[in-house]
Amino acid sequence: MKRQVHSSVRWRIVLIYFMLVFIAMTIVSVFLIDRIESYQMSSLRDNITNTVRGSNLLSFLESFDPLKDHSGEIQQALDDSWTSGFTQELSVVDQRLDIIASTNTSLLGKSAAELFDPDIIVSCLMTGENGESDGSAQGIPVKNLCYAVEGAEGVKGVVYVRADLSSINTFLSQARLIFVEATALALAVTVLLGFTLARSITVPINDVTDKVQIMSQGDFDIRVPVKSDDEIGQLAEMFNMLAGRLGATISEINNEKNKLGTILRYMADGLVAIDLSGSLLHANPAARTILGLDQEADLEGADYEDIMGHLDEKLSLDRIKEGCDSGGGQTVYRKGSETYVIRFDRFKDENGKDVGIILVIQDITERQKLEDMQTDFVANVSHELKTPLTNIKSYTETLLDGAMDDRDTAMSFLQIVDKEADRMNRLVKDLLQLSRLDHQQEPIFLREGNIVLLVNMVLMKVEMTAKQKGLTIRPLYDEEGDIRVNLDKDRMEQVVMNIITNAIKYTNEGGHIDVDIRQDKDQVRVSVQDDGIGIPPESLPRIFERFYRVDKARSRAMGGTGLGLAITKEIVDSHGGSLEAESKPGEGTKITIVLPVIIRRGVRDIE
Ligand SMILES: Nc1ncnc2c1ncn2[C@@H]1O[C@H](COP(=O)(O)OP(=O)(O)OP(=O)(O)O)[C@@H](O)[C@H]1O
Numbered sequence: 001m002k003r004q005v006h007s008s009v010r011w012r013i014v015l016i017y018f019m020l021v022f023i024a025m026t027i028v029s030v031f032l033i034d035r036i037e038s039y040q041m042s043s044l045r046d047n048i049t050n051t052v053r054g055s056n057l058l059s060f061l062e063s064f065d066p067l068k069d070h071s072g073e074i075q076q077a078l079d080d081s082w083t084s085g086f087t088q089e090l091s092v093v094d095q096r097l098d099i100i101a102s103t104n105t106s107l108l109g110k111s112a113a114e115l116f117d118p119d120i121i122v123s124c125l126m127t128g129e130n131g132e133s134d135g136s137a138q139g140i141p142v143k144n145l146c147y148a149v150e151g152a153e154g155v156k157g158v159v160y161v162r163a164d165l166s167s168i169n170t171f172l173s174q175a176r177l178i179f180v181e182a183t184a185l186a187l188a189v190t191v192l193l194g195f196t197l198a199r200s201i202t203v204p205i206n207d208v209t210d211k212v213q214i215m216s217q218g219d220f221d222i223r224v225p226v227k228s229d230d231e232i233g234q235l236a237e238m239f240n241m242l243a244g245r246l247g248a249t250i251s252e253i254n255n256e257k258n259k260l261g262t263i264l265r266y267m268a269d270g271l272v273a274i275d276l277s278g279s280l281l282h283a284n285p286a287a288r289t290i291l292g293l294d295q296e297a298d299l300e301g302a303d304y305e306d307i308m309g310h311l312d313e314k315l316s317l318d319r320i321k322e323g324c325d326s327g328g329g330q331t332v333y334r335k336g337s338e339t340y341v342i343r344f345d346r347f348k349d350e351n352g353k354d355v356g357i358i359l360v361i362q363d364i365t366e367r368q369k370l371e372d373m374q375t376d377f378v379a380n381v382s383h384e385l386k387t388p389l390t391n392i393k394s395y396t397e398t399l400l401d402g403a404m405d406d407r408d409t410a411m412s413f414l415q416i417v418d419k420e421a422d423r424m425n426r427l428v429k430d431l432l433q434l435s436r437l438d439h440q441q442e443p444i445f446l447r448e449g450n451i452v453l454l455v456n457m458v459l460m461k462v463e464m465t466a467k468q469k470g471l472t473i474r475p476l477y478d479e480e481g482d483i484r485v486n487l488d489k490d491r492m493e494q495v496v497m498n499i500i501t502n503a504i505k506y507t508n509e510g511g512h513i514d515v516d517i518r519q520d521k522d523q524v525r526v527s528v529q530d531d532g533i534g535i536p537p538e539s540l541p542r543i544f545e546r547f548y549r550v551d552k553a554r555s556r557a558m559g560g561t562g563l564g565l566a567i568t569k570e571i572v573d574s575h576g577g578s579l580e581a582e583s584k585p586g587e588g589t590k591i592t593i594v595l596p597v598i599i600r601r602g603v604r605d606i607e
């Protein structure tokens with residue numbers, strides 16, 4: 001197809017040249033041949049006329065009257081002076097159109113009307129003017145000339161000359177042949193030159209076209225050689241400039257696209273772009289994860305309603321478009337325990353025309369959780385403080401109302417008030433400690449210490465309480481052991497104490513508490529295993545939350561605030577350790593503290 005266009009240009013140039021030369025040559029030939037012919041004819045005519053006039057033949061004939069009576073003399077005169085040296089045929093015709101004398105004796109006595117052109121003879125006889133016509137005699141082309149012979153009473157006869165035109169015609173045919181040959185030669189040269197010229201135009205154009213084709217496949221480094229300073233050279237130069245600029249622009253666009261692609265791929269928020277009709281243009285990996293779509297699937301052109309619109313009435317295309325009309329919008333979408341905020345707005349093309357809608361899906365689950373936790377925390381604190389306060393208030397009121405008079409009642413009431421005040425005190429202390437831990441204001445002094453000694457000490461402290469409750473504490477570890485850990489002694493003691501106290505609190509009489517310490521590579525695992533009431537699986541992940549208690553009434557009855565494990569977790573975190581909890585309701589609970597161990601270097605290492 002491309003080649004056809006180029007060759008057609010080439011052929012057109014050649015054809016135009018061909019036509020130009022052909023037309024020019026034809027006009028010149030026709031004009032020249034015509035001029036040569038008329039020149040030849042007039043010179044023939046002038047020649048004969050001059051000969052006829054110059055020979056006094058006409059005045060000689062005028063002296064005979066009538067002509068026919070002197071035919072013998074006239075023939076004699078013709079024979080004498082005209083048969084030799086005059087190549088044409090000359091005859092004398094009288095008024096009655098009889099040939100009375102002729103250089104061609106075979107014509108004598110015959111009628112001129114049959115042999116000659118009677119029209120010019122008659123018109124010559126009538127008007128006295130010389131006549132002329134073209135004709136043929138026995139197949140030979142001839143020129144007929146007619147000269148009037150004046151008599152006393154007008155024209156009495158004519159001299160009729162027939163000139164043979166064969167040689168002139170042969171000459172003209174020769175001339176025509178020469179012109180045809182010249183034209184053919186000129187045309188051949190024209191075609192040749194035309195081709196060369198056309199090639200000099202089409203070859204560079206073909207070159208540019210080929211390069212454009214290569215460029216269309218994405219190769220912008222291609223250049224066309226600039227061979228001349230003319231229009232074609234300029235075209236090549238312009239092409240090279242265009243290719244350069246296009247290459248730079250495309251690579252800039254590609255860079256931007258790659259940058260954008262990378263940003264979209266790695267951004268934590270989901271991004272979905274659709275056109276105004278609701279067909280999907282793009283969905284980044286985060287969006288695919290959130291929407292539960294296949295990461296690899298080609299979603300271009302998929303229907304927005306199938307992908308997002310059906311999730312929530314607020315996310316339908318119509319509602320989103322409405323939102324965009326009022327300058328973009330946002331909506332909160334909840335999926336199970338996850339919360340997302342979806343922001344959307346239109347995006348425009350370079351002319352400011354709306355092209356589609358972009359939706360950004362942000363996972364705000366954590367933030368929401370935090371907000372919920374804060375609200376819960378405030379509610380919990382208020383509630384926890386309110387309960388003892390209400391108790392204190394009601395007992396003091398009862399005392400003031402007269403119960404004070406009964407000493408025993410007063411004593412028991414005051415004990416309750418004291419217990420509730422203690423409880424409040426503990427609560428406030430715990431809260432303060434948590435707040436200090438939160439804000440990293442609780443000073444933690446990490447020093448190298450033996451965790452085994454620390455656990456031994458805690459067990460000693462709780463021994464009495466356990467005994468009172470009829471519980472057996474069994475240390476399974478080597479009590480003489482030495483496992484070095486970086487720890488804040490008081491805080492870590494609080495941690496172990498909290499965990500063992502819990503085990504004591506939530507284990508029924510006659511139960512057992514096994515305490516073990518094991519070193520596992522660079523970690524030490526301190527575990528407290530009881531055979532108490534256990535924790536239901538749904539509560540297990542929540543026991544480290546603030547104020548969380550499985551059985552609120554039971555815990556409160558035992559003076560618990562639900563902050564113990566929360567504080568424990570904060571402290572263990574600040575030691576770079578972690579807590580693990582396993583439990584089966586009715587079978588018991590195992591809480592493990594995992595701490596990093598100080599690796600003792602060999603003597604050689606110290607050296
Ligand atoms: N060993 C255990 N066996 C059964 N349940 C437990 C055990 N340890 C903790 N729990 C559950 O986890 C909850 C949270 O424990 P946490 O120590 O934080 O609070 P508490 O013991 O109720 O109060 P506090 O420790 O502040 O006096 C407890 O209320 C209890 O329901």
Ligand SMILES: [Mg+2]
Nearest residue numbers: 498502564565
């Ligand atoms: Mg506790």
